[in-house]
Amino acid sequence: MAVEEVQGADVLAPADPGEAAEAVKASRVVVPRGGGTKWGLVAARMASVAGTQGGVRIVDTTRLAGILQYDPAEYTVTVLAGTRLDDLGQVLRRAGQYLPFDPPLAGRGATAGGAVASGLSGPGRLLRGGVRDFVLGIRFVDGEGRLVRAGGKVVKNAAGFDLPKLFCGSLGELGVLVEVTFKVLPAPPSSGTARFGFDRLPDAAAALRRLLRTPLEPDAVDLVERRALQAASGPEVAGDDPWSLWVRVSGEEAHVAARLDRVEDVVGAPGARLHGPPEQALWDGLRDLDWASRAPAVLRLHTTPGRIERLDEALQRLGALRHYSVAGHVAWAAVESVPARSLVVSELAGLADAALALRGAQGSPHVLMPGEGFARRVKRALDPAGRFGGNG
């Protein structure tokens, strides 16, 4: 197993699941790491376990890479956790399939394990579901260094507790993932995007909600502030409108344009259309947070379409750049620093269910999270000695 030293922490790079288990057993505190794309999450963990007696080990999973099982007719694929999502995406594409949850930062080396552990999905999760809806099975090393398997490799399975879902968003605090089985779907043959400009957020949010009530099945609906777009894509895409609503539909090429016409009817205005590489670039940029790449701190807030206007007022008071994704279920806010938890609680009471600091966190990356008592029990069960930090 390769060992190097980073930031005063040893880095162990196991080459197989057995070595990963050994690495955990041999360490007092372990921070799992994938492709290095969500450094904020790892950095926050490093900060929270710094100074631990006996030192902190990073378990780097990037050598645990490779596709173990893929039969397109099964709609499932099993990979080692360190497999890069872009490598996996290429293999799926050749078979006309894809991961509909639209994992962020795939192009930057994000891994399967890191995607599941961070539980983040992109704008495309709107129609078919998020990462949690596509993880069928996992194998992980628990806090005692045991290799545990849960879930399965078929698209439907109700046997035993659903640990695969539990691990979505677990941020390496419950175990080191060594293997993941995803459900995949046929990729839509084509797509098209319409952009609508708005002067006022309430009008844009109302149009967004009208769209959701239709059976038009848009697969992405995002609402972005001009300043954020400018940072991502430059002035020509951003346009002059303070807010823009981006609606993507997918399907047979013959129907995409007609469906966008119907989207325009619902919004009540003509939209500017994007297709092909510029369309792809726009959504990649939004998904990978290009617009927030220079922000010292980035928050992800979990809300609902009906709360956009009120939440926006609060985020404005925090001085944030705003991007509402997944039709308003996710709010991204780029800020100067992560606000104190108490401020988040008082400002956002009732406006967001929860918040996660993706970058710039001090201490715990969870700024606000429901079910903490339940989560502590889960933690005690899988990591009783607190090897993965956060010994709640």
Place this chain on the structure above:
Amino acid sequence: MVSDPAALRVYETDGLASERQMPLTVVFPREADEVVATVRACFEDEVAFVARGSGTSLSGGSVPPPGGVVIALNRMNRILRLDPDEQRAVVEPGVVNAHLSQAAAPYGLYYAPDPSSQVICTLGGNVAFNSGGAHCLKYGMTSNHVLGLRVVLPDGTVERLGGSSLEVPGPDLVGLFVGSEGLMGVAVEITVRLLPKPEAVRTLLAAYGSLQQAGEAVAAVVESGLLPAAMEIMDRLAIEAAEAAVHANYPKGAGALLIVELDGPRDEVESDFVRLHELIRRSGATEVRVASDDAERLKIWKGRKGAFSAVGRLSPAYLVQDGVVPRTRLGEALCEIEQLAAAAGLRVANVFHAGDGNLHPLILYDGRRHGERERAEELAAAILRVCIRQGGSITGEHGVGLEKRQFLGEMFAEDDLRAMARLRREMDPLGIANRGKMFPPGFEEAGEAGRALLPSAAAG
């Protein structure tokens, strides 16, 4: 509260009629607080309890634990909030699945998970079993539609999990609770996602000479890249039963029927349907029918949804199995089931969610004939082992319950089960929530003894 023996008898069993256990008592809470009080009392006196919806579990999940209390939730059946703009509903656990879609219909919305028992089963039961239905292929299971929960843990603590957003940070606690078979406590409030009703729905029914041909048609549809909302197969015996019971007017003499449904935006459904129709016509179907209106569509589904109960007419008793095999090995699995049934001298009817590889072999038997029930159970076990051997699962949607406990240990290794048992123990140190379900017989007790030996026990 009920303690009259005659009245208690109703709660002795569930959809798996062969398992019976007299409850100590039955309580009928109307409010969440009453559930909390009941659970606390059980915790203090170390009395086991089971939450119960409509008792349609086919795996014995709602059979009372010995000496246990039944918490019957049917009276907590209010839809607390239905918010069309947010496309969500907040409901009490006793709300019947189909009632929710009825309530949402005036807003053009519906609740997607549709178990065949949807006109009687409750959302609490659906949550506990992560129930599925015919439309899982495209829409996923219950778990994909539950946003938030308020749960009473087995020590009486109340927790809120998730919220009303599609996304949550942190470990997916809602995802863990859903499908935990009542072993982690009682759901007293459920927030679910509602979807806009699809603009267009197209359904076709194809008859084949053999089960194998129907299976090949499914493979061809999957390969084409179409994403149907549902793909269901019934075999000869199931067709016969459905015909006799609901007169669905299915094609005569078919060896197997395939139902395929597409839904979505009109333009897309229409062009996909042309492709589908062509595919099916080339698949060796002896007859293809296309539902021309809602009434015809409902009639097609009526036979399928009523198939379980219809089989009751062919036989004094039957066991419903619920195994999953890799979709590409469906044909192989069905052949093996046929051979096993012949060897056992028993009839098996198959109706199943073909698109998901989720089999429902119905094993017909006559309990009055000596040894027949035992043979039926042995056949059921052999079928589950076929699923395990092929890399599938012992349950796709009905849960492990009481019925399949020993098979969980065949599907998972000891360390896997122990991880689950540790979770169970943190949630429920006394093991009172639905005691005796899901884990292999004797496993939890052995787990307790084994725990003292683990160095981790002290640290936890």
